[in-house]
Amino acid sequence: MSAYTALVSAHLKILFRSREFLFWDLMFPVLLMILLGSAFGHSGFSATVGVSGHGAVRPLILHTLHHIAGVKVVLTQAGPQGIRSGHLDLWMQIQHHHVELIRTASPTSEMTATIIQGIIDQMNLAMIHAPAAISLHISHLPGPTFNYVDFLVPGILAMSLMTSGLFAGGSLVTYRTQGILRRLQATPLSAPQFLLSRYTAQLVLALLETAILLGVAHVLYGFSPRGSVLAFVICLLLGSTGFLMIGFFVANVVGTPEVASTVNNVINLPMMFLSGVFYPVGQLPAFIKPLSAILPLKYLADALRNIMLASQTLPQQTQPLLVLAGTAVVFGVLASWLFKWDARRV
Amino acid sequence: MAAIRVNNAVKRFGNVMALQHVTLEVDSGQTVAILGPNGAGKTTLIDMLVGLSRLTSGNIEVLGHVMPKESRRVRERIGLCLQSTAFFPRLTVRETLSLYQHFFTRRRSVDELLDWVQLTEKASEPVSKLSGGQQQRVALAAALVNDPEVLFLDEPTTGLDPQARRDIWDLVEMSRQHGRTVILTTHYMEEARHLADRVIILDRGRVVADGAPNALIRQYAPNRVVRVSGDHLESLEKLGWNPVAGASGHEWQRPLEDHDQSLESLLAAARQSGAHVQRVSIQESSLEDVFLHLTGRSLSA
Known part of the structure; x- marks a missing residue:
């Protein structure tokens, strides 16, 4: 075994013995995906209708409502207060042949009212046996459809590659302040050998993080990536390289682990929220959009999504891949140029 | 043959002269203690000798190689136990020595080293769980993984309790009997007198005395x-x-x-x-x- 392979295996051992690493790099992205996926993953229509009163039409209306996907009926004797408290989206009072609807301004409420209006119109027409003057048929567009989880998984994956790259930089600062790097410097080991070994370990981690995240997404949400596996792997390794180099760069311009973690947060948080990880960049206010266009994480998330969801090829991702490669080269060169073994003096 | 040649070495940090025109030669097989108070320039001198820091002027040769230009070739043949350095805390003692062993072409067996520093029973413990004295013994074992010709020990016993200090002394004594050149810095005169056959007294970056401990006493404080x-x-x-x-x-x-x-x-x-x-x-x-x-x-x- 060479110095390089011995160091790669040492790095991996150290990481897997670190609780911070196991939680923040391996578990946290998965938990975040489950949390957001469960909270916002149900993109289907869902509404609760409170029904009170009696009348000949009541059983027929209720029977029809039961067949409409997403509509839940609650039988109640109370008045329309449930709407105010938010438990109900719509309140319906039936008296003989009169139906009274009370709705709010919410889109769900409006949509439910429209559905019920349509049902009553149909029932009226059926009762007078009127022939339909205009016929209507609705069909689905064939091809893949995306839901929120499909959007979220590549985003969370990109985010986890970013945080673990920055985290690696932070640990380099700790090694330096503790004198661990100085001791390594006193051996025949060279700086490129050391950095390359840490980089290799990072690529192994990137693949592992990806496997865990995609595995959980598949089991919980039936998520299956499309597109070329090779294009996907190249894209995620390139992204991982870019963020590790940013981490290495930060590690060599700051003095203490505390400052490193602050700087990393300053990089981490805007990227996380402005790069289209959790919601599309299109939903951001117009004045922020130019900012998100300069964040490398946006390009990684975009490229991963385009490959995993739309089966796009690498040549179609030239722009984001060039941005990521540029990030890796610029910060990699700066980091090796500024590299310091020793915290005490330069 | 001279293991170390220092000629007119000067090191300046800003306005501070850490080393002022130091000239000395160490023959191979000698055990030399560099004695001086804190701030005398002992660590600076060691850093220069092993190529961790650059001279402002003058030149240094170790084992016939010019420092720091040929540092990597020299480091292959020397062992270091440095102040304010550490090992990866999450690796075990055995993993640490085995990792360091892989940095060199000449390698001693890890089991033999563990036995030598009496850490065989602690071999599977993470380095972070060891006492100060045990960690210093790991450092000494790591300094010897390549069976070095010259051993540099920068304040090897500072901060250790008397028993741990004795243990380190025994190990240095054994290394010396092995025929190795040993350069150690210390501010304990007892340590210098006990371990070294030659003492170099450093004060404010200058060599103020150089000789066998007893000869120095006879000469300067009879x-x-x-x-x-x-x-x-x-x-x-x-x-x-x-x-x-x-x-x-x-x-x-x-x-x-x-x-x-x-x-x-x-x-x-x-x-x-x-x-x-x-x-x-x-x-x-x-x-x-x-x-x-x-x-x-x-x-x-």
Whole structure:
């Protein structure tokens, strides 16, 4: 075994013995995906209708409502207060042949009212046996459809590659302040050998993080990536390289682990929220959009999504891949140029 | 053959002269202690010798190679135990030594090293779980993974308890008997005297003395000292005695020179002058006195 392979295996051992690493790099992205996926993953229509009163039409209306996907009926004797408290989206009072609807301004409420209006119109027409003057048929567009989880998984994956790259930089600062790097410097080991070994370990981690995240997404949400596996792997390794180099760069311009973690947060948080990880960049206010266009994480998330969801090829991702490669080269060169073994003096 | 040649070495940090025109040669097989107070330039000198820091001017050769230009070739053949360095805390003792072993082409067996520093039972413990003395033994074992020709030890026992210090001394002693060149820095004169066959005293970046411990004492502090304590000792001043600093006049001392009268007559004269002497002690000169003589300051200050 060479110095390089011995160091790669040492790095991996150290990481897997670190609780911070196991939680923040391996578990946290998965938990975040489950949390957001469960909270916002149900993109289907869902509404609760409170029904009170009696009348000949009541059983027929209720029977029809039961067949409409997403509509839940609650039988109640109370008045329309449930709407105010938010438990109900719509309140319906039936008296003989009169139906009274009370709705709010919410889109769900409006949509439910429209559905019920349509049902009553149909029932009226059926009762007078009127022939339909205009016929209507609705069909689905064939091809893949995306839901929120499909959007979220590549985003969370990109985010986890970013945080673990920055985290690696932070640990380099700790090694330096503790004198661990100085001791390594006193051996025949060279700086490129050391950095390359840490980089290799990072690529192994990137693949592992990806496997865990995609595995959980598949089991919980039936998520299956499309597109070329090779294009996907190249894209995620390139992204991982870019963020590790940013981490290495930060590690060599700051003095203490505390400052490193602050700087990393300053990089981490805007990227996380402005790069289209959790919601599309299109939903951001117009004045922020130019900012998100300069964040490398946006390009990684975009490229991963385009490959995993739309089966796009690498040549179609030239722009984001060039941005990521540029990030890796610029910060990699700066980091090796500024590299310091020793915290005490330069 | 000289293992180390330092010629007119100067190191400046801003306005501070850390090393001022240091010239010295160390033969292979010698054990040399570099003695001096904190800030004397000991660590700076070691850093220069192993190529961790660049000289401002002058030149250094280690094992025939120019430093720091040929550092990597030299590091292949030397072992280091440095101050304020550490190992990966989450690796075990065995993993640490095995990792360091892979950095060198010449390798000693890890089991043999573990046995040598008596850490075989701790081999599977993470380094972070060891005591200070045990960690220092790991550092010493790591310094020896490549069976080095020259061993550099920068303050190897600073901060250790007396037993742990003795353990390190034994290990250094064994290494020395092995025929290795050993360069160690220390501010404990006892350590220098015990381990080294040559002492280099460094003060404010300059070599102020260089030689075998006993030769230095003979040369710079040949006098033993008589020290008395008691009351009414002020009268001793006329007889050539000096008050001991910090003893508020209750302890006085004077050199006991070979051509002096006997101790008996010195004390008789003291009593006659009216001094009440209660205790008498004779202090052998030490490297501390050599340092005091050469710099006018105490080593431990």
